[in-house]
Amino acid sequence: MSNTIFLLPGDGIGPEAMGEVRKIIAHMNDTMGTGFILDEGLVGGCAYDAHGVAISEEDMAKAMAADAVLFGAVGGPKWDSVPYEVRPEAGLLRLRKDMQLFANLRPAICYPALASASSLKPELVEGLDILIVRELTGGVYFGEPKEIIDLGNGQKRGIDTQIYDTYEIERIAGVAFELARTRQNAVCSMEKRNVMKSGVLWNQVVTEVHKRTYSDVKLEHMLADAGGMQLVRAPKQFDVIVTDNLFGDMLSDVAAMLTGSLGMLPSASLGAPDATTGKRKALYEPVHGSAPDIAGKGIANPIAMIASFAMCLRYSFNMVAEAYRLEKAIATVLDKGIRTGDIMGEGCRQVGTSEMGDAILAEF
Ligand code: ATP
Numbered sequence: 001m002s003n004t005i006f007l008l009p010g011d012g013i014g015p016e017a018m019g020e021v022r023k024i025i026a027h028m029n030d031t032m033g034t035g036f037i038l039d040e041g042l043v044g045g046c047a048y049d050a051h052g053v054a055i056s057e058e059d060m061a062k063a064m065a066a067d068a069v070l071f072g073a074v075g076g077p078k079w080d081s082v083p084y085e086v087r088p089e090a091g092l093l094r095l096r097k098d099m100q101l102f103a104n105l106r107p108a109i110c111y112p113a114l115a116s117a118s119s120l121k122p123e124l125v126e127g128l129d130i131l132i133v134r135e136l137t138g139g140v141y142f143g144e145p146k147e148i149i150d151l152g153n154g155q156k157r158g159i160d161t162q163i164y165d166t167y168e169i170e171r172i173a174g175v176a177f178e179l180a181r182t183r184q185n186a187v188c189s190m191e192k193r194n195v196m197k198s199g200v201l202w203n204q205v206v207t208e209v210h211k212r213t214y215s216d217v218k219l220e221h222m223l224a225d226a227g228g229m230q231l232v233r234a235p236k237q238f239d240v241i242v243t244d245n246l247f248g249d250m251l252s253d254v255a256a257m258l259t260g261s262l263g264m265l266p267s268a269s270l271g272a273p274d275a276t277t278g279k280r281k282a283l284y285e286p287v288h289g290s291a292p293d294i295a296g297k298g299i300a301n302p303i304a305m306i307a308s309f310a311m312c313l314r315y316s317f318n319m320v321a322e323a324y325r326l327e328k329a330i331a332t333v334l335d336k337g338i339r340t341g342d343i344m345g346e347g348c349r350q351v352g353t354s355e356m357g358d359a360i361l362a363e364f
């Protein structure tokens with residue numbers, strides 16, 4: 001079995017956070033015989049500086065061939081005025097498109113030690129562990145027509161089109177049900193079937209996929225607006241939420257704020273299984289951005305990046321026990337009151353990026 005991981009640290013705090021993951025991978029190779037083979041490329045502003053593009057063809061090919069891609073963050077004021085097609089974010093969009101990463105997984109985990117930082121009462125979120133599965137390559141963000149037309153009477157018309165085909169809903173539902181089986185075995189599907197035809201189809205297809213293949217999983221349907229309300233009222237009722245691109249974008253940001261730690265959350269984006277190997281293309285990245293304001297200072301919180309690597313262990317290498325141990329190590333370090341500046345609390349000890357990485361490694 002090949003274990004190649006392609007690192008794309010990117011810009012800003014990306015390389016600093018990635019450095020801590022490198023330490024963990026080196027430790028695993030040394031002590032657990034994991035045999036991970038690392039390669040590294042450029043994406044975003046640093047790729048533009050080196051090659052005049054957001055990601056080179058050579059690095060794209062490496063990303064396509066790797067078993068998993070770890071992505072840091074891209075962008076920063078230095079590249080605010082580069083041409084639109086080669087802006088830093090174009091690198092990530094190209095990766096998503098070419099790797100056909102249709103399933104975006106955003107866990108909302110509330111570490112007990114940070115429950116008081118939530119926008120909600122601590123008891124509502126302590127121990128929260130939700131997984132939002134967002135469809136990432138279809139829906140209203142991509143549907144055609146998509147334009148602004150001049151109506152000629154001083155009026156203009158903005159048009160976006162929500163389109164979902166059966167196969168797109170089937171494959172995202174399949175991912176959600178599969179993941180639910182590894183968790184609390186419950187899926188809540190969210191759409192707006194009361195006002196949208198694509199919502200009617202979404203509901204039907206999810207129901208059929210469930211009946212056909214996953215009837216052992218508990219399935220519930222909710223209108224997305226009611227779902228948003230429930231997410232804030234009683235978030236612990238959810239295990240896996242599956243929803244479309246637009247609703248998933250909004251609901252995952254809401255869920256992130258429930259945890260009180262946007263800067264600590266990981267994400268994964270998965271593609272379809274390979275026809276011969278069955279292996280999914282996958283890219284793992286922290287939810288936060290490049291944080292140019294603190295880049296290069298050695299104070300960035302590496303936890304989101306490390307937790308993204310834990311997801312990589314779980315979903316790309318089926319190393320479930322190791323993933324769990326790494327997540328447990330993060331929780332233990334937080335319990336001990338070791339914090340980077342962004343999550344600093346009363347009576348805690350403030351550390352830098354590297355010290356935080358070392359502390360997690362020591363518990364791993
Ligand atoms: P994006 O690049 O997605 O547009 P953004 O610019 O909206 O992201 P971030 O780059 O995530 O936001 O930064 C937002 C704020 O959070 C900044 O003040 C930044 O310093 C802080 N921040 C983000 N990530 C971290 C981190 N890992 N550690 C410490 N602070 C962070």
Ligand code: MG
Pocket residue numbers: 075289290291292
């Ligand atoms: Mg930013």
